[in-house]
Amino acid sequence: MAGSDSNTTYSDRPSLEPLDPSDPMAREAQTFPRLSEEMAARVARYGTAEHFAAHQPVFSRGDRSVDFFVVTSGSIEIFDVDEHDLPQVFVVLRERQFAGELDLFNDRQVLVSARAGEPSRLLRVKRADFRRLVSTEADIGEIVMRAFILRRVGLIRHVHGGVVVVGPAHSADTLRLVQFLSRNAYPHRLLDTEHDTEAGGFLDCFSLSAADLPVVIAPGHRVLRNPTLAQMADDLGLTETFDHAKVFDLAVVGAGPAGLAAAVYGASEGLQTIVIESMAPGGQAGTSSKIENYLGFPTGISGQALAGRAQVQAQKFGARLALSRAVVGLDCDELPYALKLDDGERIRARAIVVATGARYRKLDVPDYERFEGAGIYYAATAMEAALCAGSEALVVGGGNSAGQAAVFLAGSVRHVYMLVRGEGLAATMSDYLVQRIERHERISLHPYSEVTALAGDSNLRAVTWTDRRSGVQTTRPASGIFVMIGAEPNTQWAAGCLELDAQGFVCTGAQAGADVDSPYATSRAGVYAVGDVRSGSVKRVASGVGEGSVVVQAIHRYLNPVAA
């Protein structure tokens, strides 16, 4: 086994390799650290000792609310089951090493199973005590948090505890499922029925036909046929369970940068906080391949990495996350307010932060809907880039997100055609990006141009655009169009309760009425709006994070006027 810790072992089963043989040993030691004796003694104060017989289960895949376990003597074997339902051990933890990963910070179903490798003595730290441990013993908390993040990365890379999505890679439904799993950091593997030679046997084995695709093969050989995101999330235990009768102090609608920041600050300052998110943490930023202007990340950070960290941070402080659930209405006639969800449930809260951001604008071209997700994309992450690799692609739009997408895609596609309606990029894009685009030999800029025709079969195969000045039409064999022409606010669900501006963004501060004490207060007392959804806001990650952080002060004043 690669790594500095000779007591941490992976199975020598050939198909299961160490998490990453190329990683430096330091990373291995950080993924499966051994606490010092002094640290182990401190952890012992939070838990109780238990004896486990050889192969006695410690926890099983699918369990929720699993406790934190540290090995005092003996070992814990972490395993997944193979296609024959046989356990395949891929990590053995020994003295002063601990089990667990990110699901210890939430109530989702755990992805893998654990058993005692031999007669063992384990320290069990109950979840409430575990939270106390990581916040009180900061040095241990840091080691645990880093290990948990690295373990999730390993699970994703090796699809331990994951699912298999079977379907044509280019179909919009396959993409929808894969995007959801990727953006929620759920380990998965795609079996592309158009190209993967394994796929036929797989379909026969489950008696599936092409008409059933895509399907998700979940643990226990359960087959989910073209599930909705909510069905899949529920089946995989990604949705947290919580008491719907509970009244939260704060409900945050939307888990983009602004909503996650509100959740981190709200939960860390003692507010019982819940976040409701229809898709995945990160919002628009989660779809950005690289954010280069966020303070503190000189080499840039992918939106998904930023969002993943923020999510864990919010959950570490006790925020709850209701994923794959959309808010469809706000009942503002009674207090506490009630948010209506698309599954018919309601969530009640004394204060609400609206952080639902915006959704992408579309092009007005025949057959547009047909190719959405099958050649028309709104984000340029590694996944979309892989679908267009080696062919040509168009980026439509002249803002920074379009510029980033063009530069990123140019690394893997044959050529990027950048279409803008105006004369150029200078007025709409940061100068550093304009220069990169101008210098890049595989990017060409086409001013005064718009897409006028699309062609293809199940996927986009060719695109025609027209130069509005000359009327000249150009057709190229492109397999992807990246549409980045701005966005509209996600506020339909709040109409009737909150004052909106002419474009539908939420009015706040002075714009919302004379009686408000915060620039983020809406026309309803106790309801605030932050980030892109707020009328007049600066549409940036940093400003959304800033607004989400400071709004919590106003919420404290509202919930607790005497103390204020």
Ligand SMILES: Cc1cc2nc3c(=O)[nH]c(=O)nc-3n(C[C@H](O)[C@H](O)[C@H](O)COP(=O)(O)OP(=O)(O)OC[C@H]3O[C@@H](n4cnc5c(N)ncnc54)[C@H](O)[C@@H]3O)c2cc1C
């Ligand atoms: C491709 C791309 C690249 C970008 N790059 C940069 C960059 O480099 N630097 C920068 O500063 N900015 C960048 N931006 C802009 C930045 O991402 C946004 O300004 C920022 O994400 C806004 O954050 P937000 O939390 O206000 O809203 P959003 O990010 O839009 O998040 C809103 C969230 O609310 C959820 N939601 C919506 N409606 C509902 C509902 N009814 N119920 C439940 N949930 C709902 C959505 O699913 C979403 O997750 C980029 C944007 C894109 C699209």
